Amino acid sequence: VVLAPGELVSLGGPISKEVTGYDLKALIVGSEGTLGVVTDVWLRLMPAPQATSGMVAFHTDHARGCQAVADVLACGVVPGAIDFLDGRALEITRMAYPGDVPNGAGFVVVIEVDGSSDDVAEHAVTVGEAVSVEALAVHDVDVRSMWRWREGVSNAVSSVRHGKVSEDVIVPVNRLDEALGRFHELANARGLDACAWGHGGDGIVHATSIVDHTDPDQLAQAEAFTHEIFALAIDLGGAVSGEHGLGWVKRDELASQWPRAGVAAHDRVKDALDPKGLFNPGKKSSRGFGALGSVVMP
Amino acid sequence: VVLAPGELVSLGGPISKEVTGYDLKALIVGSEGTLGVVTDVWLRLMPAPQATSGMVAFHTDHARGCQAVADVLACGVVPGAIDFLDGRALEITRMAYPGDVPNGAGFVVVIEVDGSSDDVAEHAVTVGEAVSVEALAVHDVDVRSMWRWREGVSNAVSSVRHGKVSEDVIVPVNRLDEALGRFHELANARGLDACAWGHGGDGIVHATSIVDHTDPDQLAQAEAFTHEIFALAIDLGGAVSGEHGLGWVKRDELASQWPRAGVAAHDRVKDALDPKGLFNPGKKSSRGFGALGSVVMP
Numbered sequence A, B: 001v002v003l004a005p006g007e008l009v010s011l012g013g014p015i016s017k018e019v020t021g022y023d024l025k026a027l028i029v030g031s032e033g034t035l036g037v038v039t040d041v042w043l044r045l046m047p048a049p050q051a052t053s054g055m056v057a058f059h060t061d062h063a064r065g066c067q068a069v070a071d072v073l074a075c076g077v078v079p080g081a082i083d084f085l086d087g088r089a090l091e092i093t094r095m096a097y098p099g100d101v102p103n104g105a106g107f108v109v110v111i112e113v114d115g116s117s118d119d120v121a122e123h124a125v126t127v128g129e130a131v132s133v134e135a136l137a138v139h140d141v142d143v144r145s146m147w148r149w150r151e152g153v154s155n156a157v158s159s160v161r162h163g164k165v166s167e168d169v170i171v172p173v174n175r176l177d178e179a180l181g182r183f184h185e186l187a188n189a190r191g192l193d194a195c196a197w198g199h200g201g202d203g204i205v206h207a208t209s210i211v212d213h214t215d216p217d218q219l220a221q222a223e224a225f226t227h228e229i230f231a232l233a234i235d236l237g238g239a240v241s242g243e244h245g246l247g248w249v250k251r252d253e254l255a256s257q258w259p260r261a262g263v264a265a266h267d268r269v270k271d272a273l274d275p276k277g278l279f280n281p282g283k284k285s286s287r288g289f290g291a292l293g294s295v296v297m298p
Helices: A024-028 A062-073 A087-096 A117-132 A143-151 A153-161 A173-189 A216-235 A260-273 B024-028 B062-073 B087-096 B117-132 B143-151 B153-161 B173-189 B216-235 B260-273
Strands: A051-059 A081-086 A107-115 A137-141 A164-166 A193-199 A204-210 B051-059 B081-086 B107-115 B137-141 B164-166 B193-199 B204-210
Touching: A024 B024, A024 B260, A051 A062, A051 A117, A051 A143, A062 A081, A062 A107, A062 A117, A062 A173, A081 A087, A087 A107, A087 A153, A087 A193, A107 A117, A107 A143, A117 A137, A117 B117, A137 A143, A143 A153, A153 A164, A153 A193, A153 A204, A164 A216, A173 A193, A173 A204, A173 A216, A204 A216, A260 B024, A260 B260, B051 B062, B051 B117, B051 B143, B062 B081, B062 B107, B062 B117, B062 B173, B081 B087, B087 B107, B087 B153, B087 B193, B107 B117, B107 B143, B117 B137, B137 B143, B143 B153, B153 B164, B153 B193, B153 B204, B164 B216, B173 B193, B173 B204, B173 B216, B204 B216
Parallel strands: none
Antiparallel strands: A051 A107, A051 A137, A081 A107, A081 A193, A164 A204, A193 A204, B051 B107, B051 B137, B081 B107, B081 B193, B164 B204, B193 B204
């Protein structure tokens, strides 16, 4: 990484642990270019799994589905992925699902189990039992077909009304059900068509309102809704960003989530490593910059 | 964590990812109390393995033994632990080994495989094949007996001459053999009785000279040797501390390992979060403090 005022420094390195000084490597990772310019990275690779298995479980509603996610997390096997779609997201993508969606399904849990061939066979049984309690149906699904469908969700949602306002919040996984319930209450109160999907095992929710991007009323409602979603995530002990950082669009949000003394420490670290404010100014923090504009993804 | 000037702040939290602000949690972890006072932590727990299996492989020398470690790392199975003892460490502890040490053994690889019952049986075969190439013997050993023996190494080494000077350095695992070879050359040049053991899979070497702690000549040699070991670890692309940080004893070493601009950034972060220098002064960095005294562990 090139640090101010312009020196190339190696942090970490090709060793498994580096506990000599402060973990400046971790500080740089995720700093979005605001503390220095990363020029090279070492990556630690993991062996590719010998086998994978896909599973899709349909539940009646998010309460039952989030309980299934919790049951999977408690079953003693750690799946490679535990994703979910809520009822509205399922409705939008059901035509693309590689199978028959059972009647009455209002929540889907999407699971990949990976590991050695023996393990996957055994673990799929364990996970399958955990996710099956009160399920409408549990399907074994070819992993590639499953992910092709799952990865199409975002575009499918966008195509409903040619616009969406989509967030990426995270909540403690034991509050996922509460998060989804309150999310839909807030959307209903604003008359918004909303859906959610995400990484259930991590508590990451792509909380989305489906809008006509030519309708200024809908856009205004959606923007206000976005701030309610952020407040909801924070209220539940989560964070306004689960995967994608803050960047420019969410630069105002750090101060709403972190305690005042935490933001002060954040600012002091920024000033310490970038005293002239030259590195990617305005990202991660709104100091010295204006308020947030509309967020509309076509 | 209590940050200066005295505010309690929560960082991270019970969520699986927090990518909102800088990773101040990672900055605090391992800072040895020099950036704030940690008052509570959240821990993420992993499921305990269903089964474990112990394996001890004897090789003729460190060249052959380090190749075996590399072969295990490349075999596609990730063991729970890959430890090693060099020939001198083995000699000191062979009476305590739960089995018969084969003649001519000059290096030992100690492996634990863990996971599901099926997995462990299969993985032990894979790992066993990898570690067996040119081995004198490979023993299946009860895991508890194996670790009781392995964990006794430090005390056994101490008891030889009632003193040892023991370091905790880390090297890239592909340089472990070179590290051990040069370590013994340096010890021989100073007439020191030296041995090494550690966590081979991580490249962590407990590089030790066995001394009579009443002999000032030996102690002086051992202290000079310690600095040569640090220089060796750095030269190989490793670090002066693999597990135990810097604390007070190694406070002079940061500047010898990190580039000047890295130490400057380290100091700026310290100053930013502890402007009055009140948190655990002198630890991690020798700024404003005197040189290192002798390090003798009885």
